[in-house]
Amino acid sequence: MSAPGRLRDGIADVERGRDVTGPRRVPMVRLLAAEVRWVLRRPRTLVMFGVFALIPVLIAIGIAVSDRPGRGLVAAVAGNGLVLPVAAMTLALALLLPLAVGTAAADAIAGETAHGTLRGLLLAPVGRLRLVGMKAFGVLVVAVLATSAIAVVGVLAGLVVVGAPDGQLVTLSGTTVGLGEALARVALVVAWTVGQLAAVAAVALAVSALTEHPLVVLAAVLAALVVFGVLGAIPALDWLAPYLLTTGWTAGTDVLRDPLPLAGLVESTLRALCYVAIGGGFTVLRMLRRDA
Amino acid sequence: MGPRRTSPRRRWTSAGGPTDFPAATAARVRGARKAFGSTVAVDRIDLDVPAGAVLGMLGPNGSGKTTLIRMLLGLTRPDEGEVELLGRPVPDALAETLPHVGALVEGPGFHPFLSGRENLRRVAATEPLLTGGAIAGAVADALERVDLADAADRRYRGYSLGMKQRLGLAAALLVPRRLVVLDEPTNGLDPAGTREIRRVIAELHAAGVTVVVSSHLLAEVEATCTHVAVLQAGTLVASGELAGLLAAGTGGLAVATPDVELAVETLHAAGAAAHPEGDGLVVTDGPPAPEVVALLVRAGVAVHEARRRQARLEELFARLTEQTP
Numbered sequence: 001m002s003a004p005g006r007l008r009d010g011i012a013d014v015e016r017g018r019d020v021t022g023p024r025r026v027p028m029v030r031l032l033a034a035e036v037r038w039v040l041r042r043p044r045t046l047v048m049f050g051v052f053a054l055i056p057v058l059i060a061i062g063i064a065v066s067d068r069p070g071r072g073l074v075a076a077v078a079g080n081g082l083v084l085p086v087a088a089m090t091l092a093l094a095l096l097l098p099l100a101v102g103t104a105a106a107d108a109i110a111g112e113t114a115h116g117t118l119r120g121l122l123l124a125p126v127g128r129l130r131l132v133g134m135k136a137f138g139v140l141v142v143a144v145l146a147t148s149a150i151a152v153v154g155v156l157a158g159l160v161v162v163g164a165p166d167g168q169l170v171t172l173s174g175t176t177v178g179l180g181e182a183l184a185r186v187a188l189v190v191a192w193t194v195g196q197l198a199a200v201a202a203v204a205l206a207v208s209a210l211t212e213h214p215l216v217v218l219a220a221v222l223a224a225l226v227v228f229g230v231l232g233a234i235p236a237l238d239w240l241a242p243y244l245l246t247t248g249w250t251a252g253t254d255v256l257r258d259p260l261p262l263a264g265l266v267e268s269t270l271r272a273l274c275y276v277a278i279g280g281g282f283t284v285l286r287m288l289r290r291d292a
Numbered sequence: 293m294g295p296r297r298t299s300p301r302r303r304w305t306s307a308g309g310p311t312d313f314p315a316a317t318a319a320r321v322r323g324a325r326k327a328f329g330s331t332v333a334v335d336r337i338d339l340d341v342p343a344g345a346v347l348g349m350l351g352p353n354g355s356g357k358t359t360l361i362r363m364l365l366g367l368t369r370p371d372e373g374e375v376e377l378l379g380r381p382v383p384d385a386l387a388e389t390l391p392h393v394g395a396l397v398e399g400p401g402f403h404p405f406l407s408g409r410e411n412l413r414r415v416a417a418t419e420p421l422l423t424g425g426a427i428a429g430a431v432a433d434a435l436e437r438v439d440l441a442d443a444a445d446r447r448y449r450g451y452s453l454g455m456k457q458r459l460g461l462a463a464a465l466l467v468p469r470r471l472v473v474l475d476e477p478t479n480g481l482d483p484a485g486t487r488e489i490r491r492v493i494a495e496l497h498a499a500g501v502t503v504v505v506s507s508h509l510l511a512e513v514e515a516t517c518t519h520v521a522v523l524q525a526g527t528l529v530a531s532g533e534l535a536g537l538l539a540a541g542t543g544g545l546a547v548a549t550p551d552v553e554l555a556v557e558t559l560h561a562a563g564a565a566a567h568p569e570g571d572g573l574v575v576t577d578g579p580p581a582p583e584v585v586a587l588l589v590r591a592g593v594a595v596h597e598a599r600r601r602q603a604r605l606e607e608l609f610a611r612l613t614e615q616t617p
Contacts, residue, residue, distance in 0.1 A: 024420050026419070030424060034414055034417035038406075041410070115401050115403055116398060116399060116400070116401025117402060117403060119397060119398070120401055120415055120418075121418055122367065123365060123393070124390065124415070124418035124420070125386055125391070125418075125420075126418050291367060291368045
């Protein structure tokens with residue numbers, strides 16, 4: 001350990017005004033970069049991305065080795081590689097993607113509380129509002145990267161294993177669109193999926209701010225998915241459907257139709273934004289008031 | 293803040309001591325109270341931590357030390373009362389004061405999958421007083437200061453309890469501070485580690501940094517602190533300068549002699565209060581020491597040794613915490 005001299009020098013530096021201009025804050029970019037580095041250094045995040053990259057590969061292999069024609073969306077992949085990423089994202093959105101986002105949100109606040117590291121952030125100090133911003137950004141990065149992993153690997157696997165007739169996408173409506181537009185449509189699904197995941201993230205972060213047990217967050221996300229699924233399946237509860245986040249989760253496959261029907265995508269995105277507002281607002285309220 | 297906040301830039305560069313936070317008290321608590329359900333953790337405590345002091349916060353487990361420290365740092369909101377840190381209100385001015393405060397509260401908190409260095413870098417990235425370019429250097433310095441340089445690139449997961457504690461200390465010392473708060477810093481440390489913590493506290497003190505250290509190890513506090521605050525069941529039972537508290541405590545003059553009976557008689561006759569103790573007697577009240585010795589020698593008492601008895605913090609602590617029902 002050092003001599004008192006070094007400490008004294010350091011304090012003198014501060015007093016002389018070196019590197020110090022009164023009250024100052026860390027640039028937000030630095031906080032976001034630190035958060036993303038932390039998220040991406042977590043082994044489980046990387047494993048998760050690997051699993052997501054595997055989904056389209058597995059579907060592609062399944063179709064390639066199967067000798068009898070299947071049914072539905074997966075069957076549509078058989079004749080057309082560019083359907084693969086859309087099908088894979090739609091499948092993953094049902095459970096796996098929300099779970100991934102839930103895990104990230106659980107680690108983001110409840111996990112940090114459990115490790116005693118949230119205290120460190122507040123003592124630095126990172127303002128409580130900026131802390132929420134930093135955490136939300138980290139979770140969104142996970143959502144974007146996980147969805148993109150499916151999309152990119154899906155496009156590649158689709159083209160390699162299944163192939164595309166003349167580099168064109170045959171839509172479910174029977175028309176064809178060029179490779180460029182097909183890729184644009186895949187990108188649209190990625191953006192739409194991230195929007196839906198943002199809704200999951202906002203609610204998961206709110207739960208994460210309430211508890212110090214990361215598992216509670218994951219359980220809440222899972223329970224919500226199951227309950228929403230059940231409620232959506234009961235005909236007598238039809239009136240509930242417009243309020244359930246999961247209601248529009250098949251809208252991603254709309255991009256496979258021609259002309260592209262935007263109503264479903266827009267409606268589910270608006271619904272997701274409502275969830276973002278409610279979950280986000282609750283997270284901020286809770287983080288501003290809580291002890292740490 | 294308010295009227296006090298005039299041109300921080302000029303204040304920084306003015307000559308002399310820490311002028312940006314001109315308060316003579318580094319931390320100040322008035323009537324702070326905090327209850328968790330029906331348990332009152334801190335019950336209307338008033339406490340001043342003078343700038344430049346090393347304040348030892350003592351008390352049995354559950355006496356409210358950590359809650360009080362968490363209030364100082366704005367981690368817990370008091371139900372009643374006011375808290376000031378470096379002369380500014382908590383929590384309103386925390387954005388300005390906390391950068392100058394280093395803290396190790398409730399044990400070190402780090403991520404197991406990151407190395408010590410990566411953990412510290414993450415903390416450093418959030419330190420307002422560190423510019424982006426200064427982070428790597430500050431982290432390396434802090435690791436060296438706590439003797440963790442060799443283990444810096446190992447995962448935190450594999451650190452021993454003592455190493456974890458040192459990393460926590462390194463995080464508190466990442467940038468030069470005005471106030472350093474250490475909650476039970478020697479938990480899990482071996483005797484050598486404990487000595488090093490003491491040395492760090494002494495270095496901070498020498499550099500003019502105010503230190504608040506909570507501990508249940510009395511010898512440690514006695515060796516390093518200038519001030520003490522003793523907590524018992526959420527209330528402050530004593531606080532002030534260590535030397536003053538000890539002097540006001542027991543003390544007295546211990547005289548080693550084989551002629552105990554004669555000596556006690558002689559002293560009582562002279563109007564002094566004395567009683568046999570150990571291999572001699574203790575004079576608790578009476579004339580100054582030289583006169584007591586002269587009196588005894590004239591009476592023919594063989595005085596082998598006479599010394600002023602220094603009260604130990606341990607006795608003081610026992611007295612303070614046991615008399616409360």
